[in-house]
Amino acid sequence: MTAQQRATGIILVIALVAILAIGTALAGGYRVNLTPSEPLGLWRIVPLDRPVAVNDLVFICPPATAEMRAARARGYLRSGFCPGGVAPLIKTVIAVAGQNAEIGASVSVDGRVVVSSSLTLRDGKGRPLSPFPSGIVPPGYVFLHSAFPGSYDSRYFGPVPISGIFGLAQEVFTYVP
Numbered sequence: 001m002t003a004q005q006r007a008t009g010i011i012l013v014i015a016l017v018a019i020l021a022i023g024t025a026l027a028g029g030y031r032v033n034l035t036p037s038e039p040l041g042l043w044r045i046v047p048l049d050r051p052v053a054v055n056d057l058v059f060i061c062p063p064a065t066a067e068m069r070a071a072r073a074r075g076y077l078r079s080g081f082c083p084g085g086v087a088p089l090i091k092t093v094i095a096v097a098g099q100n101a102e103i104g105a106s107v108s109v110d111g112r113v114v115v116s117s118s119l120t121l122r123d124g125k126g127r128p129l130s131p132f133p134s135g136i137v138p139p140g141y142v143f144l145h146s147a148f149p150g151s152y153d154s155r156y157f158g159p160v161p162i163s164g165i166f167g168l169a170q171e172v173f174t175y176v177p
Contacts, residue, residue, distance in 0.1 A: 030172065031059065031088070035078065037146040037153075038090045041174030045167040052142055052162055054109075056093045060144070061164040062086060067157040074127065076152040082164070090169045091144035091153055101143045102134040107155055109143070116147035119155055132158040 029045035038057075045059045052058065061082030062068045068084050071077050080087025094117075095101045095109045102108040107117035119131050132155060137143050141159035145151070154160065 029167070033090055033174070035090075036177070037148045037151045038169070039171060039174035039176045042172040043090065043174070044170045044172050046170045048165060048167045052093055052096065052165060054093055054096060054099075057090065057169045058093060058142075058144075059088045059090055059166040059169050060142075060160060061088050061166070062157070063161055063164060065157070071152055071157065074123070076123075088166060089144070089153075091146055091151075093142045094145040094154075095137045095143035095159075097137050097139045097141060099137050099143070100135070101137055101154070101159070103131045103155060104134075107145065114145060116149070117145060117155065118149070120149070124150060129156055131155055 029047075031043050031045065033040055033043050043059075048056075048058070062071075062077070062084070064083035068077065068086065072084060072086055077086040077089075079085055082088055094107070094114055099110050102111075103119065105119060107114040107119075119129075121129055123129055137159045140162055142162055142165075143154040143159050145153050145155070
């Protein structure tokens with residue numbers, strides 16, 4: 001066997017091991033977060049065996065709506081396996097069905113101001129952002145938030161269906177830059 005054949009064999013074995021490791025991690029509910037909305041690093045999807053509640057940190061696929069297509073075109077959403085070809089989001093549920101999400105200079109839920117929920121009228125590239133109109137979260141929906149100042153969340157796209165929730169988001173190995 002030549003040195004080139006050995007090198008090719010080693011590369012193939014490493015590639016196979018990498019593919020198996022990634023497949024096992026995905027099947028086990030592990031995901032890598034590369035967005036600043038939550039700490040960067042390795043996360044795990046924990047099955048949700050109860051109704052979703054306020055303060056739950058969840059993995060959710062955003063619906064394939066006009067707002068999400070526009071967000072994808074602007075680069076707010078990464079590529080992934082959710083409808084519309086986007087990656088799941090990690091967000092905190094701040095309101096559930098029947099609660100009033102009021103959007104002004106910041107967000108209030110049932111009259112209580114949500115910490116770190118100031119709105120911005122322009123994104124990081126100076127493009128205009130429009131806040132979602134205030135209102136009652138409808139049945140089967142949740143209102144999402146991230147404390148990261150530049151987060152694209154329900155402040156801008158509104159409530160999303162709970163049917164998109166995979167489970168709770170659990171940090172495994174993360175860091176905040």
